[in-house]
Amino acid sequence: MMADMDVNEVEVVVAHSERATLRVGDVFVKVDADQNRIDVEVEAMTTAPVPTPRILWRKPPALALAALPGSALGRLGEPSAASPAAWAAAGAAVRTLHDAPLPPWPGRSRDEFASRLADECEWLVAHDVLPAEVVTRNRRLAETALRPWTPVFIHGDLQVDHVFVAGDEVTGIVDWSEASRGDAHFDLAVLTLGHPEHLGDVVAGYGADVDHDLVRAWWSLRCLTNVRWLAEHGYGSPDGFPEVAVLRSQP
Structure with a gap:
């Protein structure tokens, strides 16, 4: 969300069947078919005790947000140019969020995670995306995360490019539509x-x-x-996904 774009240029940041994000100058406009996600995003940004984008206006199905200074902490699948201190600052911001009062809405349950995990593992093997042994190994590891946890206020989709930094300081965290109660380790992961x-x-x-x-x-x-x-929303072949590379590298 750098502030150096020609105001006459429109950039498509994200676009798929569920939602789209457009950038025009220093304004980001999010259009979402599910207004519940926008409701969550607005409430989460107004209550989270960490820097978030300024809400400019909301007119369903659109939400306009001001750009944040700085640049993303990194990108999945690419080396990060951010300093270790910037990464540590991100960790400190996450801790501040996790120490905040819980949001009023629940998050996904362990049963929901387990059900989806089973379905997705079956799909990966049936479509020959990964060898069965890689899926089985990762599924066993994944199932260890599904133990009882003490819920905290989580961002819920804390991808590395959702955290913006300038130097060694966090300037803001974006994309709060998945915020909820959940496991602290999920955000960190x-x-x-x-x-x-x-x-x-x-x-x-x-x-x-x-x-x-x-x-x-x-x-x-x-x-x-x-x-x-990702495969069903136009992000290319699974062979090139960083997520697939992570699964192959897990011990």
Whole structure:
């Protein structure tokens, strides 16, 4: 969300059958077919105790947000140019969010995760996306994440490119439509997915006990349950997905 674009240029940031995000100058316009997601996003941004984009206006089905200064912490599948201190600052921001009062709406249950995990693993094997042994190995690992947890206020989709930094400071976190109550390790896993070299930096900034094995388990679960959605929404062949590379690399 850099502020250097010609105001006359329209950039399609994200576009698929469920939602689209357009950028015009320093304004981002999100159009979502599901107004519940927009409701959650607005409430989460107004209550989360971390920097978020300024809401300019809302007129269903659209939401306009001001650009954030700085640049994304990184991109999935690409090396991050951000400093270890910036990654640690991201961890500290996540801890602030997790220490906040719970949002009033629930998140996904362990049963919901388990059901989707089973369905997606079957799809991956049936469509020969990955060898059965890779799916089985990752499924066993993913299932260890589905233990009882104490819920916290989670972002719910804390991809590395949803965290913006300037230097070593977090300037804002975007895309709050999946915010809910959930497992703290889930946010930490999504943030560090594909960037295991920065897990230590994030945990240092987070400043609390973090089970690295649970983070790795959520890496497997996140990847196993995302591949089909990406394939069916026009993101290319699964062979090129960073998520598939993560699944192949998991021990």
